Amino acid sequence: MAGELTNRVIVLTGAAGGIGRATAERLADEGARLVLSDREAAVADVAAAIVAAGGEAIAVVADVTVAAQVARIAEAATTAFGGVDVLVNNHGAIVGRSFLETTEEDWDRVHDVVLKSVFLVSSAIIPLMLGRAGASVVNIASVGGVIALRNMSAYGAAKAGVVHLSKCMAIDLAEQGIRVNAICPGVIDTPQPRQFAATLPDPEAAFAAFEPLHPLGRLGRPDEVADAICYLASDRSSFVTGSALIVDGGMTAV
Numbered sequence: 001m002a003g004e005l006t007n008r009v010i011v012l013t014g015a016a017g018g019i020g021r022a023t024a025e026r027l028a029d030e031g032a033r034l035v036l037s038d039r040e041a042a043v044a045d046v047a048a049a050i051v052a053a054g055g056e057a058i059a060v061v062a063d064v065t066v067a068a069q070v071a072r073i074a075e076a077a078t079t080a081f082g083g084v085d086v087l088v089n090n091h092g093a094i095v096g097r098s099f100l101e102t103t104e105e106d107w108d109r110v111h112d113v114v115l116k117s118v119f120l121v122s123s124a125i126i127p128l129m130l131g132r133a134g135a136s137v138v139n140i141a142s143v144g145g146v147i148a149l150r151n152m153s154a155y156g157a158a159k160a161g162v163v164h165l166s167k168c169m170a171i172d173l174a175e176q177g178i179r180v181n182a183i184c185p186g187v188i189d190t191p192q193p194r195q196f197a198a199t200l201p202d203p204e205a206a207f208a209a210f211e212p213l214h215p216l217g218r219l220g221r222p223d224e225v226a227d228a229i230c231y232l233a234s235d236r237s238s239f240v241t242g243s244a245l246i247v248d249g250g251m252t253a254v
């Protein structure tokens with residue numbers, strides 16, 4: 001397939017999830033060669049569908065909180081494609097708890113999967129990106145890391161860490177020509193906001209409360225985040241680094 005990412009090797013984590021699957025399909029449409037990873041075995045189905053449609057994709061089942069498993073993503077990318085051009089850290093998980101109910105275990109689990117994992121995956125993959133033109137890292141953060149939202153102490157703090165880490169990486173890696181940006185989505189219609197609502201006392205009311213937060217009057221769609229990822233992965237954003245691109249239907253403008 002030919003497109004604006006033709007022959008770019010892209011590692012995408014969380015590829016079995018809502019935003020991940022939409023992004024994998026969009027990147028494949030643009031001609032990318034994909035290393036799709038997730039801790040869920042369903043990531044193999046996402047890769048198989050892309051291959052069946054004429055694209056190039058391999059799947060690696062790995063838990064991004066475990067360095068030895070992250071190493072397998074790097075090994076697979078090297079073996080299949082000989083290097084990496086773009087890394088998209090999209091994996092994530094959420095716990096909905098008010099501050100006083102947040103346990104040390106919640107805190108550690110969320111920080112491991114949201115923040116430490118971005119460090120682990122980036123540390124393993126970025127060495128494979130050195131010396132390649134157009135190298136780009138895209139970290140999926142959240143509006144929860146930009147503004148304070150109820151019941152999101154651990155998640156919001158970890159996502160704010162992802163925004164800041166992205167900026168620090170951008171200035172450290174600028175010399176090597178590697179751009180690093182974050183994306184901060186509003187509430188996107190995937191399993192994650194439903195999982196968040198399900199951990200709260202009245203899940204239906206919690207889920208219904210999301211829509212009015214967005215001046216555009218609806219939740220975002222996974223393909224709308226995939227578009228932003230595609231932009232930051234491509235040379236269209238060649239002078240964009242250290243930014244946090246907000247894709248939230250106006251939620252943080254209020």
Ligand SMILES: NC(=O)c1ccc[n+]([C@@H]2O[C@H](COP(=O)([O-])OP(=O)(O)OC[C@H]3O[C@@H](n4cnc5c(N)ncnc54)[C@H](O)[C@@H]3O)[C@@H](O)[C@H]2O)c1
Nearest residue numbers: 014016017018019039063064090091092142187188190192
């Ligand atoms: N959906 C939203 O409203 C929303 C809003 C803001 C930010 N985000 C962020 O967007 C990203 C994608 O979320 P989504 O909405 O598609 O959610 P999702 O739950 O559909 O997908 C997340 C994926 O990450 C994977 N994952 C979780 N823990 C993992 C681990 N330890 N190792 C490997 N894979 C793991 C899951 O298996 C899943 O496939 C996440 O970083 C999320 O925090 C989502």
